[in-house]
Amino acid sequence: MGIQIDIIRVSGFRGIRNLEMRLRRVTVLIGTNNSGKTSVIKALQLALGDYARYLSDEDFHIDSRDQTAKKILIDIRIVAADSEGNRIPQFTADWQQEFGDKIQQEADGRQYLAIRTESASDVIKGGYTTNRYALTRWPSFAEWQDEKLSKKNKLSGRMDAVPFIGIEAQRDIHQELKEKTSFVGRVLAGLDYDEKQVAQLEDMVREINELAVKNSEPLSNLKLHLEKLNQSFQGTGKAEITPFPKKIRDLSKQFTVHFGEQEDTSFSMEYHGMGTRSWASMLTVKAFTEMLASKYEEEAEPFFPIMAAEEPEAHLHPNAQRTLYRQLANSNGQVIVSTHSPYLASMADIHDICALANKGEGVVAYSFDFPLDPEDLNALHREVLRCRGEILFSKALVLFEGVTEEQIFPAMFESYYGKSSFECGVNFIGASGKNYAPFIKMACSLGIPVFVVSDNDGSTQVDVSRQISNIKKDTGLELDNSIFSICFLNDGNDIEAELLKTLGLREEIIEALVLTKTKGSENEHFRAAKYRDLSSLTDDDLLKEMRGAKASYAGFFADVISRNPQCREKEGLLPEALKEAFTKIEEWVSL
Secondary structure (H helix, E strand, O other): OEEEEEEEEEEEEOOEEEEEEEOOOEEEEEOOOOOOHHHHHHHHHHHHOOHHHHOOHHHEOEOOOOOEOOEEEEEEEEEEEOOOOOEOOOOOHHHHHHHHHHOEEOOOOOEEEEEEEEEEEOOOOOOEEEEEEEOOOOOOHHHHHHOOOOHHHEEOOOOOOOOEEEEOOOOOHHHHOOOOOOHHHHHHHOOOOOHHHHHHHHHHHHHHHHHHHHOOHHHHHHHHHHHHHHHHHOOOOOOOOOOOOOOHHHHHHHOOOEEOOOHHHOEEHHHOOHHHHHHHHHHHHHHHHHHHHHHHHHOOOOOOOEEEEEOOOOOOOHHHHHHHHHHHHOOOOEEEEEOOOHHHHOOOOHHHEEEEEEOOOOEEEEEOOOOOOHHHHHHHHHHHHHHHHHHHHOOEEEEEOOHHHHHHHHHHHHHHHOOOOHHHOEEEEEOOOOOOHHHHHHHHHOOOOEEEEEOOOOOHHHHHHHHHHHHHHHHOOOOOOOOEEEEEOOOOOOHHHHHHHHOOOHHHHHHHHHHHHHOOOOOHHHHHHHHHHHHOOOHHHHHHHHHHOHHHHHHHHHHHHHOOOOOOOOHHHOOHHHHHHHHHHHHHOOO
C-alpha cells in the first residue's frame, strides 16, 4: 500500500463546526440523515479533488447564533502504512521522492505529510479562493485552527498521485455513457490502438458494413440514390453507408453496455432497473481507477487513490449490498463508504465503522477505539452486527433479557407515546439472557445511549453489576448518565412475576394466555372454557403457564396492551424500571 490518510480535521464546512476523525484503510460512515456523512466526503473532495469550483455560500458553517464561518479549514494527515492499513515508521522510497521536503517527522521518528486546505471569500474578484499548504507540524486538536501558515509552503495544484475519486449517491451508467467527463467516458477516452491494430479493426468494420448494406434492400436502395450526389461534384465522390462506426476513433460515440443471464439474451442498460445501472456505474469507477494505477505503474510512479462512495446500497437487495461492499473494500487505495444499510454496515470490521451525529453545535464522530480479543470480536459480530445491524442507526437502545420483553416493551412504548418506537429511533433489543456486554460496548462507543431494564431474580443484580464494572475496566468507557443507565425490576422478579405479582395485570395475562391456547380461535365456547380454566389458577400456577409459553403468549399480551388506549393514565400498566427507561430516553432523544 505505502500510505494512508489516518486523520482528517474539518472546521467551518456545512454542518461541521469543528471535527476530528480517524480514517482507516476502509472506513464506513453511518448515522441518521443530516448527520454529516456527505459533508465529510465533500470535505475530502475539497482537500484532494475539484470541489473548490462548486463552493457556495451554503458550504460555510452557520452556528446557533446565525453567524457564518469566515473560512473553511480542512487538514489531512498522510502516514506510511502497510498492506493491512497499519501505520509504519517511514514512507517507502517512491513516496519519499513524491512528497520530498514536505515530509515531517514526529518525536518517535515516524514520518507524515500534513496538508491544509483553506477556502474563503475573495473580496476582490468575488467568489471564493482555495489554497493548499504543507504543514510543518501536526498540532493538537485543541489548537489546530490557530496553526500559522507560511507562504513558502503553499502548494500549487492538487496531488495527482493521491486523487480523490467520488461515487455519487445518484448514479446511472445509462446516463454516464453519454457524458465525456463521467468515469466510463474517461475510460473510453483512453482507448489506444497502434497503427497496425487500427488498420486491422477498420478493415473488419468495413467488411461488416458492406455485408450489412448488401443484405438489406432498403440500405442498398438508399446507397444507390445517395451515390447520385456525385452529379453535384462533377462526377467525383462516392457515398458510403456505415451502420457501424467507420473509424475506430468514433467507437466511443456509439458505445453501449449490454447485460443479461446469457450473451445472446442480454439487453442494453437502458432497459435494466436502477439497481443494475447503479452497480454497473460503480464498477466503471473501479475500472477507471485500475486503469490509472496501471499507467502510474508503467511510469514507475507511486499512486494511491481515495475512493468515496455515497449510499452504494441504493436500489440493491441485501445480498447484492454485501457483495458490492466486498468489491469496494477490495479496491486499490483507501475507501470511504457512507451508508444507511445495516446489511452493508454489518460486513465491516467494527473498528472500521465511524458513527456521525449532529449535536447542536456541529457534527461529532464516534468510533470503536479499544482492542478486542477474538472471542469478544466474534461475539460482537455474531450478536450485534450480523443479526441486529439496525441498532447501528438507533438514537437510543433499551436492552433486556429475553423474548417476552422484546414483544411487550415496544407495545407499552407505543401505547404510552402514541407512536412506534422505531419512529422515534428507539430500538428494543433482547440480549439472549444477560449478554449485555457486546451491545453496550458497541453502542456506547458509537455514541448511542443505552438503558438496561434487567430482571432481578436470583443473583442477577450482582452478576449484571459485575458485568458493567468489567466493561468499564476493559474499555475505558465512562458509562455515565449521558450515555448509559440501568434499572432493575422489583426484588426477586423476572418479567413474568413483575407483570403478574407487582403490576397485578392478571386479567390482561389471562386474556393473552386464552388467545395463546386457542390460537386465536373465534369459537366462543372453546375460549370461554379456557378462560374458566386459567381464571381458576393461583398466581403461582399462572406464572408457570406464562413461563412455559414465553415465546407465544408475549405476542398476544403485546396485542392486549396495544388495544389499551389508557396506558398513560393506567399507572400500573408499566413496570417502574420501564418508566425510568422512558424518562431517561426523553433526556437523550426528542420524543
